[in-house]
Structures are given as structure tokens and as C-alpha cells.
Amino acid sequence: METAVGHEFSRSQLRQSAAVKVKLLSKGVGAIEGCPGSLSFKEENFAYDNGNWGVVPGQAIPSEVELPGGIVAKLHVRPGSPIRLVRNGEEWLVVEHRHELTPCRLLPRPRFWGLRTSRGIPAHRLVQLYGATCLNVNIFSGCEFFNVRRACLFCSVQPTQALYRAAVVRKRPEDVREACALVVRHDRVEWYLQTGGSHVDGDREFAHHVAVLRAVRQVLPWNGRVRGNVSLMPPRDLGRIEELYELGVDHPAFNLEAWPRAAFERFCPGKAAYVGFDHIVRAMDRVVALYGPGWGWCNFVAGLVSLRDMKEGFRFVAERGIVPGANVFHPDVGAAIGTTMRSPSEEYITELYLYAAELYHRHGYRPFFDQRVLRNSLANEAYLGLLG
Numbered sequence: 001m002e003t004a005v006g007h008e009f010s011r012s013q014l015r016q017s018a019a020v021k022v023k024l025l026s027k028g029v030g031a032i033e034g035c036p037g038s039l040s041f042k043e044e045n046f047a048y049d050n051g052n053w054g055v056v057p058g059q060a061i062p063s064e065v066e067l068p069g070g071i072v073a074k075l076h077v078r079p080g081s082p083i084r085l086v087r088n089g090e091e092w093l094v095v096e097h098r099h100e101l102t103p104c105r106l107l108p109r110p111r112f113w114g115l116r117t118s119r120g121i122p123a124h125r126l127v128q129l130y131g132a133t134c135l136n137v138n139i140f141s142g143c144e145f146f147n148v149r150r151a152c153l154f155c156s157v158q159p160t161q162a163l164y165r166a167a168v169v170r171k172r173p174e175d176v177r178e179a180c181a182l183v184v185r186h187d188r189v190e191w192y193l194q195t196g197g198s199h200v201d202g203d204r205e206f207a208h209h210v211a212v213l214r215a216v217r218q219v220l221p222w223n224g225r226v227r228g229n230v231s232l233m234p235p236r237d238l239g240r241i242e243e244l245y246e247l248g249v250d251h252p253a254f255n256l257e258a259w260p261r262a263a264f265e266r267f268c269p270g271k272a273a274y275v276g277f278d279h280i281v282r283a284m285d286r287v288v289a290l291y292g293p294g295w296g297w298c299n300f301v302a303g304l305v306s307l308r309d310m311k312e313g314f315r316f317v318a319e320r321g322i323v324p325g326a327n328v329f330h331p332d333v334g335a336a337i338g339t340t341m342r343s344p345s346e347e348y349i350t351e352l353y354l355y356a357a358e359l360y361h362r363h364g365y366r367p368f369f370d371q372r373v374l375r376n377s378l379a380n381e382a383y384l385g386l387l388g
């Protein structure tokens with residue numbers, strides 16, 4: 001396998017990178033030693049959630065690390081973790097207690113971060129790079145479920161935005177289009193991720209997604225195709241999902257987050273009350289009828305429920321024609337469950353993604369994005385046989 005910088009890596013090095021990513025997602029980092037003062041790396045910009053404990057506004061910390069082989073992992077600062085990120089000259093090391101696990105590098109600061117739209121809005125307040133190469137548009141940097149006291153229990157979007165004010169909350173599609181054009185022109189873009197799911201009125205959200213898609217697909221580099229995912233809650237009229245197909249969206253995603261139904265209703269009370277479990281499942285069926293199996297995605301949060309339940313959720317959606325995926329749970333500052341719940345163990349993470357890979361191969365699916373993008377998941381590494 002080659003990385004973005006063209007070096008070849010042995011299979012054992014890639015397997016070590018995957019194993020270190022498991023540790024980073026399970027334990028976070030207790031300290032970052034030797035963080036450079038100059039902003040030459042991609043720093044956490046707090047435009048969505050916040051899994052960094054003990055970090056104060058204005059403190060620049062790296063958002064992700066790139067492990068040997070181009071495997072990207074999210075960093076979460078968790079005081080008390082035995083894992084540290086230590087600067088070693090031009091290089092960085094991931095260290096557990098006194099044992100050096102692997103060298104790594106920080107992702108470079110995206111070039112578009114220094115640029116503004118014609119209306120003078122800093123582009124990074126409108127759009128982001130997710131992982132190394134995925135252009136990320138969050139259509140609304142807030143969540144109406146917080147306003148009706150029904151936010152997902154693991155989520156910190158609104159408290160993070162209130163504290164950092166890092167993003168334009170309500171974005172005009174024209175401004176988003178300009179910002180996307182700047183990213184495409186100045187940075188490496190291989191995927192697109194448009195997120196929503198945060199409106200109490202699914203029809204209003206759907207219209208907002210469509211308006212943004214109509215604006216941005218003109219400047220994306222795939223001739224009208226939207227190579228990636230649009231993550232949303234379904235509109236009342238499921239026939240409207242066809243509009244996503246016509247707009248060239250490869251992967252509509254309706255995320256259940258937790259399994260089974262009772263866990264979904266407990267962890268996502270807003271989605272349960274305003275959209276409903278059954279309506280989301282019907283929306284998945286509509287995607288499969290339109291696209292065929294293996295195109296629609298459903299994301300979960302790995303670690304909220306038992307491994308057995310999580311695997312059952314994966315199996316349920318995979319057998320329905322939808323690709324299951326999961327981000328590893330990280331305790332967030334300001335989220336309702338705070339630190340009362342920990343990230344899952346290394347064993348849980350490894351077994352879950354090995355099971356996901358088994359399902360992908362059995363059904364002829366591919367995991368979401370790739371290992372340079374999917375920073376909070378081991379789905380790609382498992383699919384490539386690098387895990388366990």
C-alpha cells in the first residue's frame with residue numbers, strides 16, 4: 001500500500017498502524033508533548049463536537065495523526081490515558097507508558113484555511129476537511145434537538161459551538177459553494193461528506209440539503225457525481241429520496257446510532273420522537289429499492305451498547321441491503337452522558353470491525369470512504385485484513 005507521500009510500507013507496519021489506531025480510539029491521548037507553537041499542522045477547530053478534555057479555547061492541538069501507511073486516526077485528549085504523543089525532532093512518536101508504538105506525523109494545515117469567500121467569510125468557518133481528503137459540509141452547525149431538550153445523549157455539538165464559535169451556524173448555499181471551490185482548488189479532495197440530521201422538521205432539512213447539493217456539485221471534481229455521503233434524517237415523503245439519486249449522491253446515509261430500537265430511543269430521543277425508528281428503516285428500504293444493495297449507509301456509535309447488540313444492528317442493516325458502519329464512541333465535553341461512559345475496549349473495537357469486514361465481504365459491500373478519511377473507525381483497516 002502507498003501513502004499520500006508515496007512511501008511503501010510492509011504489511012506488518014500497516015498492521016501495527018491499525019493496532020495503534022485501535023489504542024488511540026479506545027484510550028485517547030493523555031498528553032501531547034512538544035506541540036509546535038506555529039500553526040503548521042491541522043489543528044482541532046471545534047466546528048462540530050469536542051472530545052478533548054482539559055483543553056481550553058485558544059489552545060492549538062492536532063486534530064488527527066497519520067500513522068505509517070496513510071492510516072489516519074482522530075486524537076482525543078483524555079488526561080490519565082497512558083498514551084502520549086511525543087515530538088522527536090521533525091517526527092512524532094506514539095508512546096504507551098515508556099514503550100514507543102510507532103512514529104507518526106501530523107496532518108498538514110489545509111491551505112484553504114487561510115482563504116476567504118468574496119463576502120469575506122473565512123472558508124474554514126463554512127467547510128472542513130474530514131480526515132486527510134474528505135471535504136465536509138455541515139449544513140447547519142447546531143442542532144434543534146438541543147432546543148427541545150432531546151439531543152442525543154453522546155453529542156456535544158451545541159455546547160461546543162457555544163464555547164468556541166468556530167463555525168458559521170446557518171450557512172448560505174452560495175457561501176458554501178464558494179468555500180468548497182476554494183478547497184477543491186487548493187487542497188486534495190477525494191471524497192465529499194454532507195452532514196445534517198439535526199432539524200426537528202425532516203422536510204425542512206431535506207430542502208436545505210438539496211439546496212446545498214445543487215450549489216456545491218457544480219464545483220466538486222467529479223462531473224456532477226457526489227462521491228461520498230449525504231447524512232440526514234428522511235423527509236416525510238420518502239419518494240423525495242429520488243432527488244438525492246438525481247443529484248448524483250453516491251451514498252445517502254440514515255444513521256440509527258444505537259441498536260436495538262430501545263437503545264435508539266434512549267440515546268437519540270429527538271430522532272425517535274420527531275422521525276421515528278420505523279420511518280428511518282423504511283427510508284433505508286427506499287434507498288435499496290432505488291440504488292440497489294450496498295449503496296446506502298447507516299452509521300452507529302460503537303460502544304454505546306453491548307458488542308452483541310452492536311453486531312446484531314450491523315447484521316440487520318447489512319441483510320437489508322445497507323452498509324453498516326460505526327464511529328468509536330468518545331466521551332464529549334458538554335454531552336449529556338459526559339464521562340459516565342468510556343470508549344469501548346480494544347477487544348470490543350477489534351471484534352466489532354472484524355465482524356463488519358466479514359459482512360462487507362459476504363455481501364460484496366465496501367466500507368465508508370477509506371483509511372485516510374475514516375479517522376474514528378477501523379472499518380477500512382479490517383476490510384483490508386490489517387486488524388486482529
Ligand code: SF4
Pocket residue numbers: 142143144145146150151152155156157196197198268270271
Ligand atoms: S441529531 Fe443527535 S448527533 Fe446529530 S447533531 Fe443533533 S444531537 Fe448531535
